[in-house]
Amino acid sequence: MAVRPEGTPCWADAMFGDVEGAKRFYGEVLGWTFGEASSQYGNYTQAYADGKAVAAVVPPMPGQEGHSQWCLYLASQDAAATAARIRGNGGEVLLEPMRVGDFGTMCLAREPSGAVFGVWQAGRHEGFEATAVPGAYCWAEVFTREPEKADAFLTAVFGYTAKRIEDEAVDFRMFDVGGETVLGRMRMTEDFPPEVPPYINVYFTVADCDDAVARATRLGGLLRFGPTDSPFGRFAALGDPQGANFSVIDITTRRGEMPQVTDVS
Structure with missing residues (x-):
C-alpha cells in the first residue's frame, strides 16, 4: 500500500x-x-x-x-x-x-x-486495510463551535484546500488533499448541549443504515440523529453504551442533488 x-x-x-x-x-x-x-x-x-x-x-x-x-x-x-x-x-x-x-x-x-x-x-502499520465497505471507515467531520479557528489550523498544518457547501442551513466545509476530499468540518449549533465538547465524528460504512441503528439501540446505544437520506448516503448519528459518538452510513442508498460547493482556499 x-x-x-x-x-x-x-x-x-x-x-x-x-x-x-x-x-x-x-x-x-x-x-x-x-x-x-x-x-x-x-x-x-x-x-x-x-x-x-x-x-x-x-x-x-x-x-x-x-x-x-x-x-x-x-x-x-x-x-x-x-x-x-x-x-x-x-x-x-x-x-x-x-x-x-x-x-x-x-x-x-x-x-x-x-x-x-x-x-x-x-511504519509496518500503514493504517486502514479497507475503507468504504461494510464495517470499515468511510468519512469524518470536525464538529466545532469555532470554525474559523479550526479551518485556519487545518489548512495551515496539513496543506488542505478548502471548499464551502452553499447551503444557508449549515456552515460546512470540505478539505481536499491532491484533489480528493478527505475531511469535513461542521459548525456546532445550539442543538448541541453546551457540555458536549468539539470532537471529530467518525463514520463507519454499513450495508443497511436502519438495520444498524436497530441493532445499536437494542444493545444500549443512543440514536442522536437520523436515520436520514442525503446525496452521500443514508446515515445516522449514534452514541455507544460507553458514550463514544460515531455515525453509520449506507453509501449505496443516495437521495437528492449533490450540493453546490465554492473553493475558498
Missing part, C-alpha cells in the same frame, strides 16, 4: 473502560471480529471487517479513565515536523511523537477550537 498523502485519515481507535463490552457492541453493529490483545502495547486490540484491519479498541491508560471517544489519525510523513506545525499554528500537542515498535510513530493533539485528533507516521 502506498504511503497516504499528508493529512489523509488513516486510522481510528478508541479507549473503553469495558473493552469486552465494546467488542460485543461493535461486533454486532458493524460486524467486526477482533484479533488478540497486544499486552506489549497496552492490550491494544485490532478490529477487522471481512479480514481487513479497520480500527482498534484499547483499555484506558492509568489516569485516562473516563468518557470514551473515537480518535481519528491523520497521515504524516514526519510526525515530529507535523507536531511542530501544530504548535506553530495554535494547536496543542497532548502526546509527543512516540515510536510504537516498528509499527510507526504516533502523536496526539488538540486543534485550537478543541477537537482532539491523532497523527500517524506509518
Whole structure:
C-alpha cells in the first residue's frame, strides 16, 4: 500500500473502560471480529471487517479513565515536523511523537477550537486495510463551535484546500488533499448541549443504515440523529453504551442533488 498523502485519515481507535463490552457492541453493529490483545502495547486490540484491519479498541491508560471517544489519525510523513506545525499554528500537542515498535510513530493533539485528533507516521502499520465497505471507515467531520479557528489550523498544518457547501442551513466545509476530499468540518449549533465538547465524528460504512441503528439501540446505544437520506448516503448519528459518538452510513442508498460547493482556499 502506498504511503497516504499528508493529512489523509488513516486510522481510528478508541479507549473503553469495558473493552469486552465494546467488542460485543461493535461486533454486532458493524460486524467486526477482533484479533488478540497486544499486552506489549497496552492490550491494544485490532478490529477487522471481512479480514481487513479497520480500527482498534484499547483499555484506558492509568489516569485516562473516563468518557470514551473515537480518535481519528491523520497521515504524516514526519510526525515530529507535523507536531511542530501544530504548535506553530495554535494547536496543542497532548502526546509527543512516540515510536510504537516498528509499527510507526504516533502523536496526539488538540486543534485550537478543541477537537482532539491523532497523527500517524506509518511504519509496518500503514493504517486502514479497507475503507468504504461494510464495517470499515468511510468519512469524518470536525464538529466545532469555532470554525474559523479550526479551518485556519487545518489548512495551515496539513496543506488542505478548502471548499464551502452553499447551503444557508449549515456552515460546512470540505478539505481536499491532491484533489480528493478527505475531511469535513461542521459548525456546532445550539442543538448541541453546551457540555458536549468539539470532537471529530467518525463514520463507519454499513450495508443497511436502519438495520444498524436497530441493532445499536437494542444493545444500549443512543440514536442522536437520523436515520436520514442525503446525496452521500443514508446515515445516522449514534452514541455507544460507553458514550463514544460515531455515525453509520449506507453509501449505496443516495437521495437528492449533490450540493453546490465554492473553493475558498
